Amino acid sequence: DIQMTQSPSSLSASVGDRVTITCQASQDISNYLDWYQKKPGKAPKLLIYDASKLETGVPSKFSGSGSGTDFTFTISSLQPEDIATYYCQQYDSLPLTFGGGTKVEIK
């Protein structure tokens, strides 16, 4: 199974700050990586697919980069509505696996 190591597990930042989350795969997954936003009581929302492509309707303040084993997710200017837990997911091979999540809070 491919292990997805996501860091940090939590972070606290100020409104307007740039926030960066990393995800490392235990083996090469090319660009088969998604980033999801998860809020309590809501279904996950896809933000980035194929490592760097912005999902339809998602604000451009969200971005992703990377390929192979190392990936980065960025929120360019943190806003209160961005408070959530963010997950990476690889879909290069089964079983599909998620990172452990990053809980983002406002300082």
Next chain:
Amino acid sequence: EVQLVQSGGGLVKPGGSLRLSCAASGFTFSDAWMNWVRQAPGKGLEWVGRIKSKTDGGTTDYAAPVKGRFSISRDDSKNTLYLQMNSLKTGDTAVFYCTTGPSSVAGTDYWGQGTLVTVSS
């Protein structure tokens, strides 16, 4: 408008069974590969299993913790996905989601609203 409407959750005793349903509308369900994902209380997201479209063979794959106990099926005439869960354990307590993702095609990642399954005596 695409909708995935889930039903069938609830409280069940350890060793019991439950079937979840996921009714799809607004897209060609028969062409879709469908997945189930769950989230245990206070934990992260976990993939449960997948079923391919019948055109692509209709085969299923499962995560190790549920293999042999859970079964995914689909009824394309009813645009409905199912998750049959047998021999349930307390560790299966989670919110279960059906989803069309992952996908490399923009605008095709949809999720059900989630349904809570509680396994407790």
